[in-house]
Amino acid sequence: xxxxxxxxxxxxxxxxxxxxxxxxxxxxxxxxxxxMLVMSLGAGxxxxxxxxxxxxxxxxxxxxxGREPKGPTDFLSAFSDSLKESDLKQLxxxxxxxxxxxxxxxxxxxxxxxxxxxTYQTTIFGFTEHYAPLYDLYPREGQNFTADDVESSSxxxxxxxxxxxxxxxxxxxxxxxxxxxxxxxxxxxxLPKKGGASFINFDNxxxxxxxxxxxxxxxxxxxxxxIVETDEEINxxxxxxxxxxxxxxxxxxxxxxxxxxxxxxxxxxxxxVSAITSVMTLFVxxxxxxxxxxxxxxxxxxxxVSVTERTREIGLRKAVGATDRDIMRxxxxxxxxxxxxxxxxxxxxxxxxxxxxxxxxSKALNATWTYTFPxxxxxxGLFVAAGIGIIFGxxxxxxxxxxxxxxxxxxE
Amino acid sequence: MLxxxxxxxxxxxxxxxxxxxLRGISLSINKGEFVAIMGAxxxxxxxxxxxxxxxSRPTSGRHFFDGxxxxxxxxxxxxxxxxxxxxxxxxxxxxxxxxxxxxxxxxPMLYANIRPKERRQRALxxxxxxxxxxxxxxxxxxxxxxxxxxxxxxxALVNQPEVIFADEPTGNLDSxxxxxxxxxxxxxxxxxxxxxxxxxxxxxxxxxxxxxxIKDGLIEADTVVEERHSIKDHKFIK
Ligand SMILES: Nc1ncnc2c1ncn2[C@@H]1O[C@H](COP(=O)(O)OP(=O)(O)OP(=O)(O)O)[C@@H](O)[C@H]1O
Ligand SMILES: [Mg+2]
Numbered sequence: 001x002x003x004x005x006x007x008x009x010x011x012x013x014x015x016x017x018x019x020x021x022x023x024x025x026x027x028x029x030x031x032x033x034x035x036m037l038v039m040s041l042g043a044g045x046x047x048x049x050x051x052x053x054x055x056x057x058x059x060x061x062x063x064x065x066g067r068e069p070k071g072p073t074d075f076l077s078a079f080s081d082s083l084k085e086s087d088l089k090q091l092x093x094x095x096x097x098x099x100x101x102x103x104x105x106x107x108x109x110x111x112x113x114x115x116x117x118x119t120y121q122t123t124i125f126g127f128t129e130h131y132a133p134l135y136d137l138y139p140r141e142g143q144n145f146t147a148d149d150v151e152s153s154s155x156x157x158x159x160x161x162x163x164x165x166x167x168x169x170x171x172x173x174x175x176x177x178x179x180x181x182x183x184x185x186x187x188x189x190x191l192p193k194k195g196g197a198s199f200i201n202f203d204n205x206x207x208x209x210x211x212x213x214x215x216x217x218x219x220x221x222x223x224x225x226x227i228v229e230t231d232e233e234i235n236x237x238x239x240x241x242x243x244x245x246x247x248x249x250x251x252x253x254x255x256x257x258x259x260x261x262x263x264x265x266x267x268x269x270x271x272x273v274s275a276i277t278s279v280m281t282l283f284v285x286x287x288x289x290x291x292x293x294x295x296x297x298x299x300x301x302x303x304x305v306s307v308t309e310r311t312r313e314i315g316l317r318k319a320v321g322a323t324d325r326d327i328m329r330x331x332x333x334x335x336x337x338x339x340x341x342x343x344x345x346x347x348x349x350x351x352x353x354x355x356x357x358x359x360x361x362s363k364a365l366n367a368t369w370t371y372t373f374p375x376x377x378x379x380x381g382l383f384v385a386a387g388i389g390i391i392f393g394x395x396x397x398x399x400x401x402x403x404x405x406x407x408x409x410x411x412e
Numbered sequence: 413m414l415x416x417x418x419x420x421x422x423x424x425x426x427x428x429x430x431x432x433x434l435r436g437i438s439l440s441i442n443k444g445e446f447v448a449i450m451g452a453x454x455x456x457x458x459x460x461x462x463x464x465x466x467x468s469r470p471t472s473g474r475h476f477f478d479g480x481x482x483x484x485x486x487x488x489x490x491x492x493x494x495x496x497x498x499x500x501x502x503x504x505x506x507x508x509x510x511x512x513x514x515x516x517x518x519x520p521m522l523y524a525n526i527r528p529k530e531r532r533q534r535a536l537x538x539x540x541x542x543x544x545x546x547x548x549x550x551x552x553x554x555x556x557x558x559x560x561x562x563x564x565x566x567x568a569l570v571n572q573p574e575v576i577f578a579d580e581p582t583g584n585l586d587s588x589x590x591x592x593x594x595x596x597x598x599x600x601x602x603x604x605x606x607x608x609x610x611x612x613x614x615x616x617x618x619x620x621x622x623x624x625x626i627k628d629g630l631i632e633a634d635t636v637v638e639e640r641h642s643i644k645d646h647k648f649i650k
Contacts, residue, residue, distance in 0.1 A: 318491065
């Protein structure tokens with residue numbers, strides 16, 4: 001039997017049992033839709049995080065004190081005081097790190113800030129004045145603190161837009177005095193609303209000269225980070241090497257396993273994020289794939305019922321000349337058509353849901369959540385659906401093909 | 413000689429009890445013959461017809477068709493023979509219920525890989541010939557018994573087979589439709605088709621030239637019909 005006639009025959013018998021066909025493919029529809037949705041949401045989440053990583057800047061290297069966490073239980077190393085003022089000097093020395101355009105120390109911690117009778121929990125960031133060009137973040141009211149302020153541990157602060165709103169409402173903030181841990185600080189600037197486009201939520205932050213933060217707020221002598229900005233992006237790898245050897249020298253480290261610091265770059269972070277989201281996505285997709293298997297078993301069940309119901313038809317087809325192969329193909333194609341239709345329907349549903357979700361998430365996260373139509377996943381989805389039809393249709397189709405024509409014709 | 417059986421036996425094994433449906437049948441049928449097979453219920457008539465028409469294979473013995481030994485033909489070759497060389501008419505019609513008359517008649521040509529256009533032409537000619545031209549687009553379950561059986565004959569004829577096998581084709585028909593059907597078979601015989609027909613009724617059997625009587629899986633008698641019936645002296649139709 002020709003392929004075209006085969007398709008016509010299969011469609012005709014599926015059409016004759018329309019409501020059953022629809023119910024049968026439901027499992028496949030849900031399975032394919034779930035997998036596709038997970039894949040596209042995973043890609044969307046990854047995009048969003050990568051987008052935020054862009055904000056770190058591709059030219060910057062973060063030096064983090066402590067040992068690089070090697071596993072989930074390795075968290076203790078996060079508390080370390082290994083980065084000191086002397087390291088800053090070494091790193092700023094062009095003989096050590098020639099491509100460092102800026103070396104910016106950073107201390108941070110969560111504190112309660114009070115203004116008159118109001119208190120508010122924020123994150124305090126101690127920087128040099130260079131945070132502004134680094135993050136492309138300049139006060140929209142007042143001004144930034146200066147190099148002199150950093151030099152002399154001045155009690156001046158720049159506050160995020162949310163902090164301003166919470167403590168001052170619509171009133172003027174610049175010039176007002178806040179208290180943090182018993183220290184009085186004067187507001188010199190208010191940051192613009194930055195949104196969620198960076199890992200640091202500047203809207204809810206207070207920025208101070210790092211010296212002020214060390215001496216008056218946190219009472220520490222070390223840094224939580226040192227940010228090195230290179231002159232060119234291509235110099236990031238060589239600068240990483242320079243930083244490592246400079247710090248090993250300064251800390252008298254000969255065994256790399258004993259490093260008391262580690263580096264983080266945008267490229268490295270992106271790799272990590274991609275790896276994590278890909279694994280997560282695959283994992284969830286694998287769970288969703290189970291529903292495809294369940295759907296496949298449903299297909300097999302219905303096809304077996306169909307073979308039994310149509311025993312006489314099979315007998316007749318054989319009597320007028322259908323070979324075992326003809327019958328086998330007919331039933332396989334029926335199963336495949338069912339599952340492929342299910343797959344196509346699943347793709348349509350997941351696309352619609354994906355679009356709706358991306359609009360909702362964009363609003364909710366106040367960020368651009370891009371819906372990526374997973375073309376590859378779609379093609380794979382269709383093939384997988386067809387494959388499930390073949391796999392789970394095989395047994396019923398073989399049963400049909402092997403029916404003895406005389407027995408089949410006598411079947412009541 | 414078109415068909416020849418040599419000592420054909422057919423045994424159905426069902427666990428401990430085996431049924432010896434055919435216990436050594438030898439016969440030959442010439443091209444263009446009109447043969448009736450008669451016998452009591454359970455005597456093995458249908459079993460014999462199934463072997464003659466390639467629907468099943470003998471347990472032992474040899475089966476020749478058109479000079480070829482088909483006893484050891486593969487299932488595929490037998491399917492091909494069923495498709496091209498023989499046509500069937502069953503007592504219970506066996507039409508595809510949800511398909512139209514045209515689609516039913518086209519069915520054997522589907523498995524003969526005939527192009528859609530030719531398929532349609534050939535089907536329409538046969539349908540017209542059997543007086544069903546006005547029913548072409550009807551679903552087969554909307555037809556009367558007599559019409560259904562004529563669709564079955566159209567389907568049997570459409571691949572231009574050598575032999576038509578009919579297993580009690582008038583069994584589910586009223587006498588008028590039955591007689592009309594015998595008229596069709598007689599006409600086909602007149603055109604040179606070989607016809608093998610199973611029947612219970614002496615009256616129907618007398619349309620044939622020769623009657624083979626089966627009893628308990630053996631040929632009891634093989635007689636020439638002296639006084640043949642013809643549609644010309646039918647009783648029920650004017
Ligand atoms: N598939 C089978 N399995 C077991 N026994 C069978 C099978 N087919 C036929 N038989 C047996 O073989 C014998 C002959 O059956 P067959 O159908 O050929 O008889 P028949 O002459 O056509 O009878 P009827 O006039 O009632 O149609 C019977 O005893 C029947 O029960
Ligand atoms: Mg019988």
